[in-house]
Amino acid sequence: MKYLVLIQARCGSSRLPEKVMLDLCGKPDLQRVVERVQRSRYVDEVIVVTSIEKSNLPLIKLCAEMGIRVFTGSEEDVLDRYWQAAKLLNPEYVIRVTADCPLYDWRYLDMAIEQMQEDTDYMTELTETFPDGEDIEIIKLSALKEAWKEAKMASEREHVTLYIRNHSDKFHIQNLECPIPGIGEKRWTLDEEEDYQLICAIYEYFISRGKEDFVTEDILSFLSKNPELEKVNAMYKRNEGLLKSIKEDKSVIDE
16 A cells, blocks of 8 residues: 555534534534545555544544544554554555545545655645645654654654654655645634534535535635635634644653
8 A cells, every 4th residue: 555544534623613523514524534635546544543432433434434534542642543443454554634624625635646756755745835724744654653662742642744854854755835825714624603604604615516526716716705704813823733732742752
């Protein structure tokens, strides 16, 4: 196996409870994410990685209905969850996707795979030129293993690729630039109630027209005609969860 997608999902979100199960025009958010990722021309398998908490049972049931394999692991040590799942299938690369990205554009994943250099350990959009919610992360299995072995800070265990980002001296990190300039400030992630309102409006527009395979350009065109929609969630900053984790960081080496 060359490319394994691991979609990070759980029902215990504090800011928007059970957001992965929220309805988006007849299908739960998680199903929408899975289906969009599966449109990739290169992905070999998509697996959902969740935690062992009982609250995730609806999520696990949904995956069973979709015929998607699920791996359950640590609630807080997400890096361990990823490594334990990945090593079972031993792919060359792990693609990290989070379930709060129902507007994920699979074409950019394919573009990233095509642009990835042979010696790259980790590829992502370091310069954040993609909308928040269209994040791309491709990790060589050997790099994921080293991060799992060496990461000691709580933030690096919670945020899977942070150790790699923090140690560019150890890893070859390749940046990915969005082919559409000037859209990096857009917020298309699902983390707050206002995000849900925006994403619902986008889905309702396209699904009512029988178009499930809408892409970034389609969304931009729709929003350009409905600019008031983007004001709904404009008060939220990118990567708030990560910034909070770093602020409250601690070593887990003795835990």
